[in-house]
Amino acid sequence: MLKLKHKSFALLLLLIVLVSSSCWKRSEKKSSSETENIPVFHTWNSLKERDYGIPVHPSPETRPPPGFFPWAGIVSHHLLAHDYIDSWFSRLADMREVQIFYILSPSHFGLSLEPYSLTDGSWDSGFGLVESDKAKTYKLANFFNVILDTKVFEFEHGVSVFMPYIKKYFPKAKVTAIAYGGESPVNIPIALLLAEAMEKEFDENGKQENFLLISADFSHRGNLEQTQKKDEASRLYLENSAGASWNMANCDNRPGIFVLNQLGKNNLETVILYHTNSWEIANEGADDITSYFFVYFADKN
Numbered sequence: 001m002l003k004l005k006h007k008s009f010a011l012l013l014l015l016i017v018l019v020s021s022s023c024w025k026r027s028e029k030k031s032s033s034e035t036e037n038i039p040v041f042h043t044w045n046s047l048k049e050r051d052y053g054i055p056v057h058p059s060p061e062t063r064p065p066p067g068f069f070p071w072a073g074i075v076s077h078h079l080l081a082h083d084y085i086d087s088w089f090s091r092l093a094d095m096r097e098v099q100i101f102y103i104l105s106p107s108h109f110g111l112s113l114e115p116y117s118l119t120d121g122s123w124d125s126g127f128g129l130v131e132s133d134k135a136k137t138y139k140l141a142n143f144f145n146v147i148l149d150t151k152v153f154e155f156e157h158g159v160s161v162f163m164p165y166i167k168k169y170f171p172k173a174k175v176t177a178i179a180y181g182g183e184s185p186v187n188i189p190i191a192l193l194l195a196e197a198m199e200k201e202f203d204e205n206g207k208q209e210n211f212l213l214i215s216a217d218f219s220h221r222g223n224l225e226q227t228q229k230k231d232e233a234s235r236l237y238l239e240n241s242a243g244a245s246w247n248m249a250n251c252d253n254r255p256g257i258f259v260l261n262q263l264g265k266n267n268l269e270t271v272i273l274y275h276t277n278s279w280e281i282a283n284e285g286a287d288d289i290t291s292y293f294f295v296y297f298a299d300k301n
Helices: 004-039 078-094 136-145 148-156 165-170 188-199 202-208 226-241 254-264 276-284
Strands: 070-073 100-106 120-123 129-131 174-180 210-215 218-222 268-277 289-299
Touching: 070 078, 070 254, 078 268, 100 188, 100 254, 129 165, 129 174, 136 174, 136 188, 174 188, 174 226, 188 226, 188 254, 202 210, 202 268, 210 254, 210 289, 218 226, 226 268, 226 289, 268 276, 276 289
Parallel strands: 070 210, 100 174, 100 210
Antiparallel strands: 070 289, 120 129, 218 289, 268 289
């Protein structure tokens, strides 16, 4: 009888071990599978694509004043402006640390299946991965009531172009990227919900940790005279957001400008670091010019 009890106990113990081992393996497999399913996107630097035109040595139009603490900014997503982009990120790193870049980008190729495209993927910067902040991404997906729309980011240069600069100057930073329809006419309900989502991340504490990166190019497809006229209107808003309409910003990311306007609450201090265009950089395409503003925004004291 005693031997039978010992046998039963031994069988029970063996069963517990086998079940525990099986559960552990299933758990381990699930974890591994989740990791494998996280996409990694290439960037121009990981692909060694360096055809971004003539090197320039940009001279700042305006320099940030002492104590200036930007929490938002506008940057071009054209690699033609590489030296300007690099300098913009370098100066930003001199002014502050960033934990999460919230990148607001137009969805350029009509690939978005959702009104707000989001991904939990990472980007190969060419010298290390830039990871998405997954918790923030899933939180936004729930807020917008969308599923992840990852395929968009395999091609979206409005996001991927920045990753080598982010890794270079903010090696520990993560990103949360959002892509959507960007040009006129602006879908106001889409823009309002986007602004509401960003307001939750850019309270006083959020501005210390996060940065709102508005990926935008200005004044597309015009000659020099047309481009200058459009840029004058854009400048009026950028320099005086409290007294001018956000609709004056002639760019391909107007929902991003709308969000900036909502979050700024008529209290933005602006530094336009650079203003240039594709004709000035490359001296070609005189009838198809794109212009670029590189801007920082902070709260007025």
